[in-house]
Amino acid sequence: MTLNLEAWQKRVLFVLCLVAIAGLFALAFTAGRVAATPQQPGTNSAEAGFARDMQVHHAQAIEMSRIVRDRTDDVVIRTIAYDIAMTQQHQIGQMYGWLEEWGLPQSTDAERMAWMAGSHGGHGNGPENMLTQDGLMPGMATPEEMQELSEATGEDAERLFLELMIDHHRAGVDMAQAGVDLTQDPEVRALAQKMADGQLIEIVEMEKMLEGL
Structure with missing residues (x-):
């Protein structure tokens, strides 16, 4: 049982790491798109x-x-x-x-x-x-x-x-x-x-x- 519990915990940690990495990539991609989008001129520009x-x-x-x-x-x-x-x-x-x-x-x-x-x-x-x-x-x-x-x-x-x-x-x-x-x-x-x-x-x-x- 102990071994099975440890294996399960490792799998959960692995999945959480993948989710975190994917989230970081998504955040970086979104930030890059925002940074690349030119800001439109304002009315006093x-x-x-x-x-x-x-x-x-x-x-x-x-x-x-x-x-x-x-x-x-x-x-x-x-x-x-x-x-x-x-x-x-x-x-x-x-x-x-x-x-x-x-x-x-x-x-x-x-x-x-x-x-x-x-x-x-x-x-x-x-x-x-x-x-x-x-x-x-x-x-x-x-x-x-x-x-x-x-x-x-x-x-x-x-x-x-x-x-x-x-x-x-x-x-x-x-x-x-x-x-x-x-x-x-x-x-x-x-x-x-x-x-x-x-x-x-x-x-x-x-x-x-x-x-x-």
Whole structure:
């Protein structure tokens, strides 16, 4: 009986050891999955601020592009305006989708560009020092300039569009580069870098076009 009892106790201890080992493996696996899962950006994060503000910035570029396409017959101007509108509309869709995926609102009461504070674009200043006197983000045309563009025709419309869009793109590049600098999300960083690179190329092309008018 004693031998049988000892054997039974050994078997129980063996089973308990197996259960404990299995539990440790399960715990380690779960912890590894949690650690590997990227934390989604919060509503005050650089990623969310970038997505919200860049959508607004892009929206005006799209509006300017659509206006000039109706105010000129120049094929080259119409082509670059179409490319800007299509590219930035697609990017707006991506950024809108991120905020939806992160479960964050598309807009907040936060100051525009507050997320850029501390980046090379923010220069360590508060958002109130980054906005224009009209409360617009840098590079954005004023309502008066937008009205002027909508009333211009021919070469006047072409020149004004190029001037406004060059300024718009320069500021857009700064915002995109701040997105690259501040984000921890590889997808956000990739799109921000793509924006910066693409708009720099377009700036060069538009400057050449402006010189040719």
